[in-house]
Amino acid sequence: MSQRRADQEEGVRKKALLALADGSIFRGELAGADGTTTGEVVFNTAMTGYQEILTDPSYARQLVTLTYPHIGNVGTNPQDAESDRVQAAGLIIRDLPLLASNWRSHESLDAYLRAQGTVAIAGVDTRRLTRLIRDQGAQSGCITSELDEAEAIEQARSFPGLKGMDLAQAVSTETGYEWNEGSWQLEGNEFRPAQRQDFHVVAYDFGVKRNILRLLVDAGCRVTVVPARTPASEVMSLSPDGVFLSNGPGDPEPCDYAIEATQAFLAAGVPLFGICLGHQLLGLASGGQSVKMKFGHHGANHPVLDVESGQVLITSQNHGFAIEEDSLPDNIRVTHRSLFDQTLQGMAHRDKPAFSFQGHPEASPGPHDAKPLFQHFIRLMEQVRAGAGQQA
Numbered sequence: 093m094s095q096r097r098a099d100q101e102e103g104v105r106k107k108a109l110l111a112l113a114d115g116s117i118f119r120g121e122l123a124g125a126d127g128t129t130t131g132e133v134v135f136n137t138a139m140t141g142y143q144e145i146l147t148d149p150s151y152a153r154q155l156v157t158l159t160y161p162h163i164g165n166v167g168t169n170p171q172d173a174e175s176d177r178v179q180a181a182g183l184i185i186r187d188l189p190l191l192a193s194n195w196r197s198h199e200s201l202d203a204y205l206r207a208q209g210t211v212a213i214a215g216v217d218t219r220r221l222t223r224l225i226r227d228q229g230a231q232s233g234c235i236t237s238e239l240d241e242a243e244a245i246e247q248a249r250s251f252p253g254l255k256g257m258d259l260a261q262a263v264s265t266e267t268g269y270e271w272n273e274g275s276w277q278l279e280g281n282e283f284r285p286a287q288r289q290d291f292h293v294v295a296y297d298f299g300v301k302r303n304i305l306r307l308l309v310d311a312g313c314r315v316t317v318v319p320a321r322t323p324a325s326e327v328m329s330l331s332p333d334g335v336f337l338s339n340g341p342g343d344p345e346p347c348d349y350a351i352e353a354t355q356a357f358l359a360a361g362v363p364l365f366g367i368c369l370g371h372q373l374l375g376l377a378s379g380g381q382s383v384k385m386k387f388g389h390h391g392a393n394h395p396v397l398d399v400e401s402g403q404v405l406i407t408s409q410n411h412g413f414a415i416e417e418d419s420l421p422d423n424i425r426v427t428h429r430s431l432f433d434q435t436l437q438g439m440a441h442r443d444k445p446a447f448s449f450q451g452h453p454e455a456s457p458g459p460h461d462a463k464p465l466f467q468h469f470i471r472l473m474e475q476v477r478a479g480a481g482q483q484a
């Protein structure tokens with residue numbers, strides 16, 4: 093059913109601007125909440141999944157530019173959120189359609205953003221902005237419906253950038269909980285209930301996306317989610333078959349508590365699977381180094397080479413930091429590389445049951461080519477349980 097967006101007409105007409113730290117100004121109209129927001133400006137090239145992107149905790153403190161020009165066509169719904177709220181610091185789009193139309197839609201994007209207090213700007217020349225970021229690198233920005241140009245530039249410059257920022261503990265859950273919900277099913281428009289619970293997985297929440305937890309449940313895991321700063325000893329007392337290191341925002345390097353815990357799991361030979369920030373933490377815990385990328389990878393169609401099989405996976409990506417392949421010790425083998433820039437996309441320990449992936453096998457949004465990695469984690473837990481193997 094179509095929803096007329098009469099309630100947002102006023103908001104769309106109100107002027108807003110985006111200022112970058114380099115002094116660039118983009119003029120547009122306010123979409124979402126009135127006010128001012130700052131963060132690191134990045135671009136995402138996915139053509140679908142704006143609600144999943146907005147609610148992905150890995151986007152904390154970032155102003156997300158969506159390069160697909162029409163954003164809002166299918167409205168928003170309660171099921172597609174990857175966490176309990178909008179996590180991106182702001183949204184930058186070309187065109188906010190006048191109608192939101194989809195059988196699952198509950199609310200227009202504009203109304204949703206306003207309810208969430210998220211400042212967004214529409215009518216921006218996102219192609220110019222994306223080229224600027226691609227050429228000069230991600231930079232700090234400010235979206236405002238209330239400041240003048242000079243004030244907005246000053247605000248943009250006051251945002252220090254994500255390098256050195258530990259945001260994982262800022263977005264993590266305060267208390268542990270059990271997660272029992274499987275993936276969303278078209279039939280019945282509902283989430284698949286947990287079926288088997290063959291393995292107990294403790295999942296660190298550094299900003300975890302719900303679809304990761306759902307795919308662990310689908311794969312036959314009982315999932316206990318724990319806060320980012322939970323010591324390894326506490327996790328070990330839960331007798332997990334495996335430990336999962338989640339995605340999350342910010343720089344992995346200052347997360348010393350998580351790096352330390354990961355080292356303890358490696359030493360104990362517990363099966364480990366890391367996604368995105370979790371991959372970076374495994375890299376650091378293994379002796380590697382992380383770097384801030386020029387503008388990162390944010391999209392849903394990035395080709396990644398599976399080094400051993402020679403297969404190319406089309407993947408979902410969202411990261412601004414990376415582990416440097418050259419910094420990895422000899423006991424790590426490279427399993428995946430980006431075909432865009434050859435950066436490290438996946439690795440495994442040769443002598444421990446630990447592996448990780450830089451992209452997003454849970455997609456949401458994006459293609460499912462890398463989804464078999466969840467089965468790989470299951471096989472690893474099976475092998476360790478059977479005492480048959482120590483390699484990822």
Ligand SMILES: NC(=O)CC[C@H](N)C(=O)O
Pocket residue numbers: 150338339340341342343344367368369370410411412413414
């Ligand atoms: N999605 C993620 O987990 C992102 C990891 C990290 N914050 C980065 O930007 O590289």
